Amino acid sequence: MMANSQALDQCDVKIEAALHDEHPRALKHVYVDAIHPLLGRIGSLKAIQINRNRCNGEFMMIMDEESQELCDFVLALFDENGRLRPELVDHESQKGTGVWGRELDTGMLLYVLSVRVDIEGYRRNGVGTFLLQQLARSQFAPAGSYLIAWPSPEFQNDPRSEDGWQRDKRIAVDFFRKNHFRRVGRTQFLAYAVDASHPSRSLPIASDVAEQRQSFDEQHPPAGAQLHGLSTVLDGGPASTLGAASLEDPLCPLRVVIASQRLGIPTPDIVKRIQDAFQQKPSLVREKEEHGFAPLHVAAMCQNSLAVKALLELPPQSGVLEDLNDRDNREGLTPLELCEREMRTTKEFSQTLLGTWSGYSCTALRTVHALRRASGENIDVSEDEYVEMSRWGCTCGRCTSGWLSPRMRYRLLCTAQVCADNMMVMGLMRDGPGYEHLPEDIQETGVSKTFYRGYEAVVRAIADVLQNPGVAGVPLAENIRAIPRREMYGFLDRPGGTVECALDYVVLAARDQSPLGDSTFDDLEEETAEKGDETSLAYREMPTCVNDLDFSRVAERLGLPAQERYRSYGTAQLLETDDSDEDMDGEEEEIEEEEEEEDSDMDV
Numbered sequence: 001m002m003a004n005s006q007a008l009d010q011c012d013v014k015i016e017a018a019l020h021d022e023h024p025r026a027l028k029h030v031y032v033d034a035i036h037p038l039l040g041r042i043g044s045l046k047a048i049q050i051n052r053n054r055c056n057g058e059f060m061m062i063m064d065e066e067s068q069e070l071c072d073f074v075l076a077l078f079d080e081n082g083r084l085r086p087e088l089v090d091h092e093s094q095k096g097t098g099v100w101g102r103e104l105d106t107g108m109l110l111y112v113l114s115v116r117v118d119i120e121g122y123r124r125n126g127v128g129t130f131l132l133q134q135l136a137r138s139q140f141a142p143a144g145s146y147l148i149a150w151p152s153p154e155f156q157n158d159p160r161s162e163d164g165w166q167r168d169k170r171i172a173v174d175f176f177r178k179n180h181f182r183r184v185g186r187t188q189f190l191a192y193a194v195d196a197s198h199p200s201r202s203l204p205i206a207s208d209v210a211e212q213r214q215s216f217d218e219q220h221p222p223a224g225a226q227l228h229g230l231s232t233v234l235d236g237g238p239a240s241t242l243g244a245a246s247l248e249d250p251l252c253p254l255r256v257v258i259a260s261q262r263l264g265i266p267t268p269d270i271v272k273r274i275q276d277a278f279q280q281k282p283s284l285v286r287e288k289e290e291h292g293f294a295p296l297h298v299a300a301m302c303q304n305s306l307a308v309k310a311l312l313e314l315p316p317q318s319g320v321l322e323d324l325n326d327r328d329n330r331e332g333l334t335p336l337e338l339c340e341r342e343m344r345t346t347k348e349f350s351q352t353l354l355g356t357w358s359g360y361s362c363t364a365l366r367t368v369h370a371l372r373r374a375s376g377e378n379i380d381v382s383e384d385e386y387v388e389m390s391r392w393g394c395t396c397g398r399c400t401s402g403w404l405s406p407r408m409r410y411r412l413l414c415t416a417q418v419c420a421d422n423m424m425v426m427g428l429m430r431d432g433p434g435y436e437h438l439p440e441d442i443q444e445t446g447v448s449k450t451f452y453r454g455y456e457a458v459v460r461a462i463a464d465v466l467q468n469p470g471v472a473g474v475p476l477a478e479n480i481r482a483i484p485r486r487e488m489y490g491f492l493d494r495p496g497g498t499v500e501c502a503l504d505y506v507v508l509a510a511r512d513q514s515p516l517g518d519s520t521f522d523d524l525e526e527e528t529a530e531k532g533d534e535t536s537l538a539y540r541e542m543p544t545c546v547n548d549l550d551f552s553r554v555a556e557r558l559g560l561p562a563q564e565r566y567r568s569y570g571t572a573q574l575l576e577t578d579d580s581d582e583d584m585d586g587e588e589e590e591i592e593e594e595e596e597e598e599d600s601d602m603d604v
Contacts (some may be wrong), residue, residue, distance in 0.1 A: 008126055008249050011036050013134045017049070023056040028112065030140050032131050043117045043127040049140050050109040052082035060348065063086065071155060073150065075412075076187045077104075080348055080514050083548075088185035093332060096185045096209040099200040104184075104191070105515070107144035110135065132179050136194055147192040148184075151176050177205045186211055219443035250276075254284055255298040262302040274310040278318060285311060285318055292329030296320055301342055305366035308335075313373045324375050336371040339364065347393070352553060359391040392553060396545035403478075403553050404474055405545040409466055411521060412475065412554075415510040416463035423456040434459070434505040442496040454491025458502040461485050475503060475558065504560050513550040 009422060012035045019029035033043040055062055056059030059082045064071040079085055083105040087094040114132060117123045125259055182200040188211050193200050247257050248268055253276050263266050277284040285300035288294050311320050343364050350357040365387045373379055381387035392403035399405045422433040461483035464476045477499040491497035511523035529536035
């Protein structure tokens with residue numbers, strides 16, 4: 001029985017949701033079925049709703065625990081706070097069409113796991129489109145939501161040719177594109193905006209970009225979105241089976257010798273090895289492996305600063321300098337971009353899964369310094385100065401001690417002043433401003449007026465410190481205690497009164513009012529800047545830095561308690577009621593009907 005639009009109109013839709021067993025506040029399983037009155041279920045869709053506001057500091061960890069596919073998904077698109085990676089917004093190549101931006105930092109995510117058509121006669125007759133329409137119109141996709149899919153054909157553990165797999169993948173990609181999904185950057189993921197006015201909805205299919213190329217294994221076709229990086233060169237590659245003796249062999253590929261250091265294998269003098277290779281056969285120093293990586297790319301990925309410098313110092317006729325801007329590889333990245341991505345991945349792994357990060361390694365920063373200088377960037381500091389300045393990720397060149405950026409300093413200063421004013425206005429009262437940051441036993445027994453006034457004085461002392469230039473303006477305990485505010489010792493000299501309590505109050509308040517919370521601080525600054533306020537205008541002109549919102553680094557450097565909460569996404573909204581179950585049909589944009597679009601049995 002062949003399906004047609006009239007038969008599809010007879011179908012009922014059944015939408016159910018189930019709370020996730022381990023993370024019911026953050027994740028929901030959503031099931032959409034198309035039910036024919038005579039044939040029963042003819043198609044089904046499975047998705048998982050992701051509420052980043054309720055991940056409570058464990059966004060990446062929750063995704064990692066759920067599945068490898070979801071882990072790869074968030075690693076490809078988001079940072080630890082659930083915000084879109086900056087290169088997908090700003091990078092000239094990685095941003096793709098550029099239709100996706102900071103709007104993806106907020107809103108509900110619905111990751112489409114599978115779209116299936118159960119009855120052969122109904123395939124390619126709009127059932128898949130019907131299911132996507134119903135999901136986008138449902139209460140589980142409120143206004144501002146985004147549907148995201150990784151289009152891929154189903155693989156039944158049978159060997160399949162690359163041509164067949166690529167053909168089926170094109171069918172899957174075409175299906176989603178016809179339903180207004182567009183690629184995010186140059187990743188493998190396509191996204192759909194519920195808001196019909198979003199730029200992606202008006203981007204023609206022909207204008208969408210292709211993803212970075214993938215290699216193919218007939219026995220194990222790609223089964224999920226993957227980040228390749230070092231695995232291309234190291235995992236299962238020749239270096240993993242070589243010993244020191246093999247590395248001494250002149251026939252051993254130069255890239256393997258360079259990469260072996262990352263595996264902990266004793267390596268020969270890499271500088272001499274590179275020089276000898278150039279003398280023996282100049283083309284060896286630029287010889288690419290099967291995925292398009294030249295030795296300079298491999299050295300950068302491995303953060304092998306000695307190898308990078310040795311390659312860059314070869315005579316100009318070697319042509320190595322041309323590799324600095326070469327993106328003709330599977331990742332579509334230059335050597336510098338590969339190095340920076342490996343550094344970022346290491347940082348995120350340490351912060352998210354290990355709970356701490358000791359800064360970028362010296363070898364990684366020396367690699368970046370060499371690559372930037374060779375690319376013609378004007379770096380007016382020595383290598384050692386650059387390493388010291390950049391250890392904590394500073395990208396503005398003006399972070400005090402390498403981690404306290406001008407914007408973060410200003411944010412903390414304003415917050416401390418407001419917090420102190422609130423304490424003065426509200427006065428001594430149970431559960432007053434800052435009360436929840438005191439030790440629990442103090443909260444239970446209550447505090448005296450002198451104690452609370454001293455607490456307020458310490459908060460004002462934090463603001464005083466932040467107005468000082470240089471390291472004297474870092475709100476460390478010793479700098480705060482040095483402020484001549486006599487009242488604060490009515491707090492500091494009493495049991496339970498510590499500088500860390502006051503700092504915790506200020507830093508967490510600043511975080512909750514930042515874009516990682518409800519953005520009230522940033523909205524107010526923008527509003528006052530528009531009115532011509534000089535201070536807000538000066539803030540607008542401050543250089544941006546990767547440390548501008550790194551509250552976890554601030555908490556760690558200041559020695560604050562309960563540091564894990566500073567790594568959370570949307571802490572300020574954590575206790576809000578979940579309104580995603582309300583009927584929001586009148587507020588949502590509908591997917592345009594595509595009754596006769598191509599549809600196939602696929603696993604997304």
